[in-house]
Amino acid sequence: MLRISYDELSGALRRAIEKTGMPPERADRCARLFADTTLDGVTTHGIARFPRFMRMIGNGSIDVHATPERVEAFGAMERWDGRRGPGNLNAYACMEAAIDLARAHGIGCVALANTNHWMRGGTYGWQAADAGTIGICWTNTMPNLPPWGASDPRVGNNPIVLAVPRPPGHIVLDMAVSQFSMGALESYRKRGEPLPVAGGFDASGELTRDAAAIEATRRLLPIGFWKGSGLALMLDLLAASLSRGNATHAIVADPERETGLSQVFIAFDLAVAGGPEAVTRLVEDVLRHMQQPTAPGTSVRYPGERTLQTRRRNTLDGIPVPPDLWRAVQAL
DSSP states (O other), rough: EEEEEEHHHHHHHHHHTTTTTOOOHHHHHHHHHHHHHHTOOOGGGGGGGGHHHHHHHHTTTSTTTTTOOEEEETTEEEEOOOTTOHHHHHHHHHHHHHHHHHHSEEEEEEEEEEEEEOSOOOHHHHHHHHTEEEEEEEOOSSSOOOOOOSSSBBBBOOOEEEEOOOOTEEEEEESSSSSSSSHHHHHHHHHOOOOOSSOOTTTTEEEOHHHHHHHTTTOOTTTHHHHHHHHHHHHHHHHHHHOOOOOOOGGGSSSTTTTTEEEEEEEGGGGGOOHHHHHHHHHHHHHHHHHHHHHHTTOOTHHHHHHHHHHEEEEEEEEOHHHHHHHHHHHH
């Protein structure tokens, strides 16, 4: 495994993106969003997804010249059209708009239609928390998760992100509605490791910890069984109805042409929660209670804690990148 500095990684990505004709400032932001994700240890949605991103530009699914635009406004809520521009840039712009609305109204909501894959959803939770706001966002996807009771994909594995700011380190939950995302399954398979718990069904319809077997059947296990299936449906309905965009059933089930997604970004100004000091006191009280000593050899982590540890380590030591993947990116 190579160790690449953040600047070297973001620079290589930026140069590749600029060759598509994307303006330099936007190319730099796009590259840094990919690099930030990889720095935080989410390689599957960072550098590993970059070649697919470039192919989608090549096949016309992503328009590098398109920027998101506001099409309707209702006070604290706005509706935007992503115009099939780069998904991470669209999402970043819409969370920024939600934060601005929260500053003015206490709460801000931006519903985005006609966009592309946002890469790592947690990025926009960290963005909201860095701005000192509470953030919530989610997206629908192509049909890639069987609803409870079915064996073929009919709902999206719709990620949801919740973030609360905290000066020593934000609390950020970034989760798909399956027990393991497709990216996580890929990581376990490549490492040759079994999943820690059952993550889906094999060809015989039995629950399994074999990541490769689940990838073959594409029968991922929803979190909470039928509860996760229901949550996937509701997130899809909310995103599509609020944005007036596509629901999962209308999205092409092809990872290389997964476009026209619907997303929602919500921010709360901390003034509506008693101010930053009150929120910080509450968070620290909760974490102190949650993380009190348990049995020897065990510990309790809060959502986002491991991300912060990985970020610090990779900033000091360099970002781990498989050699073949680094060569592929450099070739772009």
